[in-house]
Amino acid sequence: TGKMKPEELAVKAVDPTTFEVTLKAPTPYFLEMLTHQSTYPVNKASIEKLGNDWIKAGNLVSNGAFTLAEFIPNDHIKVVKSKTFHGAADVKLDVVNYFPTEDRSTAIKRFEAGEIDYNDDIPTEQMADLKAKFGDQLKIGPYLGTYYYAIKTDKAPWDNVELRNAVSMAIDRDFLAEKVWQNSMLPGYSMVPPGIEGYTSAMAKFADMSQIDREDEAKKILEKLGYGPNKPLKMEIRYNTSENHKNTAVAIQEQLKPLGIDVTMLNTDTKTHYGHLEQKGDFDVARAGWIADYKDPESFLGISRKASGNNYSDFDNADYEAAMDKAAAAGGKPEERMKDLEAAERILIDQVGQIPLLYYSYKNLVSSKVEGYSPNVMDVHP
Incomplete structure (x- = not known):
């Protein structure tokens, strides 16, 4: 600081x-x-x-x-x-040129023309066409990142964990991954994505339920709390400018509507969006994402600690803090530390401190001329 x-x-x-x-x-x-x-x-x-x-x-x-x-x-x-x-x-390369390109379609055309050899900003809606056109030059694989919704845990009605769980439960993550993101993302039920050696992510307890059963259970919870078609729950989703973020919010809006949840959306540019969250502005639910700074669960779990500037949900749970402190103290005992972090994530998921939705995957176009490309969960290619 x-x-x-x-x-x-x-x-x-x-x-x-x-x-x-x-x-x-x-x-x-x-x-x-x-x-x-x-x-x-x-x-x-x-x-x-x-x-x-x-x-x-x-x-x-x-x-x-x-x-x-x-x-x-x-x-x-x-x-x-x-x-x-x-x-x-x-070092095998003498010169590397980087070309910033705002228009992703233009970047694809430059790759096709042989003007650029590597592109990591792929239009999701074109995935099928790109796979057909470029074949093995399109690289797709798991990436240590989680796409999630922050939910304001310190204000009514979102301070009710049952309500937060009902909303999370009702979201069809398979649909988001397959239809909205064209299989370029994976359904996510934990804050820590798979791929970290020695760690087992704590999944939401409804992860193994069918979507129909989830929706039925969510509806029962909402009715118990007094919400339904005659008394809809009002919920606003904030998201930063992106067709994918918009389409994700629209899909969730449609999924929650039958349960008596009236979803509205607020779109702002990325700087405004994250500025609002970082300054602790008011919101209900807000789009966020986290990419691992280092290959360890703490990178994902640390953002939900009370003192973290990235704790947009204002999640504040004494048991979670204690579990994270215990993990930190066990640094010299790797297996014990991982178990402590798993326990911390279980608290975070059960208390719905955040709503994980999807796990990222890397999507790179790599020219067949490039040698030495090695896929990895950090998507780092020195």
Whole structure:
């Protein structure tokens, strides 16, 4: 947050090239965290000398495999192989060009024309056509990410866990995955997606029920709480601009209508949407998503802790906090720690602190000219 004094941070520069961090407890994912962009080192002398120009091509000091050669806004970014990189002998590419393209159809055309070799922004509605056209060049697989709805747990009527569970139960995730997202997503019933070694995600207890049975059970709960066709439950879904997000909300609107839930929708651009959530603005239900910063359940469960800035639902549960604290203290015992995290997720799911809907999958177009592409759940391709 920038509020703590440097001497209180348990970090220090041992010498000009060594940075030391003292941890509160053994943290299995710490080394992987260091690959996140928030931990990249910056050159203090360069910033002090150049001011805001330190990030420009020719000025930027970095320690990766490539250095910035050109940056033309809205046109391209060019990076070239760094001669001073410690593993330069193993870097096979001399130049990489990035082309920002807002129109996804244009990006597809450029790929087809051979102008670009890799594209990771695929129009979901074109999946079948793209598979037929590009065959094995279209790569699809599981990705550590969860598409979910935050639900305002600290205001009526959403402070009622039975009500939250009824709404979650009634949503047909199979339909969302197959029809809305054209099988480019998987139905999701837990906050932690599958794919983390040694961890078993805590699924919603209705996950194995048929959709018809779920809807019947949800209707009974709503009737018990006084809601139905003659007294509909009002619910607003906020989402950020995207045809896929809109279509998801529309599908859920139609699914909940027969249960006596009157759903309205509010669309804003991404900056406004997340700004509203981060500033603790009022809402009922809001679209959100989380991609793993590191391959560990804590990345997904930490966002629902009381103090987390990403806890849009304002979920506040003492048992959950205690379970997460226990897991943190068990850092040196991997199996015990995973069991503690599983227990924490069980609380989160049973209390419906969030409504998981779908698990992400990666969708990449990779030219047959590209060698060394290796699919992985983090969708990272160095």
